[in-house]
Amino acid sequence: MxxxxxxxxxxxxxxxxxxxxxxxxxxxxxxxxxxxxxxxLENIPYVRDVLTTRSLLQDMGAExxxxxxxxxxxxxxxxxxxxxxxxxxxxMRAAILVLGPLVARFKKARVSLPxxxxxxxxxxxxxxxxxxRMGAKCDIVHGYVEASTSGLHGAYILLETVTVTGTENLMxxxxxxxxxxxxxxxxxxxxxSDLAALLRGMGAHIEGDxxxxxxxxxxxxxxxxxxxxIPDRIEAGTFAIAAAITRGDVEVCDxxxxxxxxxxxxxxxxxxxxxxxxxxFHVQGRDPITSKNVTTYPYPAFPTDMQAQYMAxxxxxxxxxxxxxxxxxxxxxxxxxxxxMGADITIDGRQALVRGGQPLxxxxxxxxxxxxxxxxxxxxxxxxxxxxxxxxxxxxxGYHKIEEKMARLGANIERVx
Ligand code: EPZ
Numbered sequence: 001m002x003x004x005x006x007x008x009x010x011x012x013x014x015x016x017x018x019x020x021x022x023x024x025x026x027x028x029x030x031x032x033x034x035x036x037x038x039x040x041l042e043n044i045p046y047v048r049d050v051l052t053t054r055s056l057l058q059d060m061g062a063e064x065x066x067x068x069x070x071x072x073x074x075x076x077x078x079x080x081x082x083x084x085x086x087x088x089x090x091x092m093r094a095a096i097l098v099l100g101p102l103v104a105r106f107k108k109a110r111v112s113l114p115x116x117x118x119x120x121x122x123x124x125x126x127x128x129x130x131x132x133r134m135g136a137k138c139d140i141v142h143g144y145v146e147a148s149t150s151g152l153h154g155a156y157i158l159l160e161t162v163t164v165t166g167t168e169n170l171m172x173x174x175x176x177x178x179x180x181x182x183x184x185x186x187x188x189x190x191x192x193s194d195l196a197a198l199l200r201g202m203g204a205h206i207e208g209d210x211x212x213x214x215x216x217x218x219x220x221x222x223x224x225x226x227x228x229x230i231p232d233r234i235e236a237g238t239f240a241i242a243a244a245i246t247r248g249d250v251e252v253c254d255x256x257x258x259x260x261x262x263x264x265x266x267x268x269x270x271x272x273x274x275x276x277x278x279x280x281f282h283v284q285g286r287d288p289i290t291s292k293n294v295t296t297y298p299y300p301a302f303p304t305d306m307q308a309q310y311m312a313x314x315x316x317x318x319x320x321x322x323x324x325x326x327x328x329x330x331x332x333x334x335x336x337x338x339x340x341m342g343a344d345i346t347i348d349g350r351q352a353l354v355r356g357g358q359p360l361x362x363x364x365x366x367x368x369x370x371x372x373x374x375x376x377x378x379x380x381x382x383x384x385x386x387x388x389x390x391x392x393x394x395x396x397x398g399y400h401k402i403e404e405k406m407a408r409l410g411a412n413i414e415r416v417x
Contacts, residue, residue, distance in 0.1 A: 006380030012248035032074035037224025100173035154179030291317030317356030
């Protein structure tokens with residue numbers, strides 16, 4: 001199994017190009033199930049979750065091609081099986097996103113329940129509740145959601161918790177439902193708006209995406225289109241922290257800084273110099289790094305997917321910082337590995353107290369999930385000596401060759417097979 005080896009102590013400098021957003025690519029690929037026509041996508045990151053989604057679509061009988069140049073061609077003309085098997089769903093929870101499109105277009109679906117994961121229980125009750133309000137019959141049988149309908153209809157759906165893939169699943173289902181659907185307390189992450197824009201390109205009638213209330217007027221049929229997905233704000237944020245923690249000087253390009261306002265504002269408050277352009281931003285790390293509390297909330301607030309990376313930065317702060325995680329109940333696994341590198345962190349439920357100013361030392365560490373593995377790479381960039389990160393398959397789920405991008409910025413980092 002691959003490992004990543006990092007030797008710390010080098011300030012990063014130069015330019016880095018950001019790939020397309022993993023969390024926009026997955027729903028965009030799944031949306032191709034809503035039409036028999038061809039959907040051409042661009043800026044698709046060549047990461048493991050994208051390849052898993054390709055296999056999921058192919059297993060159903062759809063044509064699905066993904067290329068390293070960022071293009072993908074998808075055509076769900078013939079779908080033999082409306083099923084997402086456990087073997088696949090257990091490796092990628094986002095596979096639940098096929099539920100809405102399959103029920104909407106093929107009037108049935110059998111999708112394995114994702115079950116819990118390293119960062120939390122992550123139920124999908126709201127996805128199911130929303131489909132039932134649109135007239136689907138959903139049963140949980142042998143660990144699968146078995147859903148069927150004679151035809152979905154519009155409904156008013158209040159989501160008690162803001163859910164990103166829940167909003168996306170129901171928006172896709174409602175696009176082919178009879179009548180109007182209102183999704184209230186909807187997620188307004190940029191990836192949700194990106195999916196809405198793609199669906200409009202396919203002929204859907206959607207308004208209000210990017211706000212807490214989305215209105216969808218169902219249509220009988222959707223058609224194919226060509227669409228370029230948004231850049232990955234979390235990858236961009238990860239490189240912003242890499243520049244700050246190494247006291248480096250990095251220009252992060254091909255991204256949308258407006259999707260990162262909360263992150264870049266927080267970073268400026270820790271003392272880094274952040275200069276924002278139309279599709280890039282520049283981070284110059286500074287000493288000292290000011291310790292600053294942060295709390296994760298749904299977009300547009302500070303994202304939970306940047307919490308682990310921010311914790312790595314706070315281990316180098318000049319005081320103490322309290323990090324509060326409000327989205328997932330178990331998203332501090334990385335703290336235990338950072339402590340093994342010499343960090344001073346105390347966990348109390350959904351709060352972590354990070355006492356800064358402790359020099360980190362290189363160690364063998366274990367990645368537990370995608371963003372946790374990114375925080376270990378960041379810690380390795382400032383630790384004395386070598387850090388070996390195990391289970392980097394977590395990293396490959398959402399970052400395209402991150403070690404090569406960091407090496408081009410001067411980092412002493414490599415993948416060891
Ligand atoms: C999406 O996951 C992202 N994944 C996650 O990114 C991200 O952490 C998360 O949104 C929050 O921003 C993708 O887009 C593929 P949620 P999702 O439903 O949609 C509760 C990464 O690192 N909830 O918004 O699964 C849930 O338990 C990944 O790239 C219910 O209670 O997250 C959580 O506490 C990790 N019932 C909260 O809502 C439901 O039916 C938010 O979860 C659905 C969710």
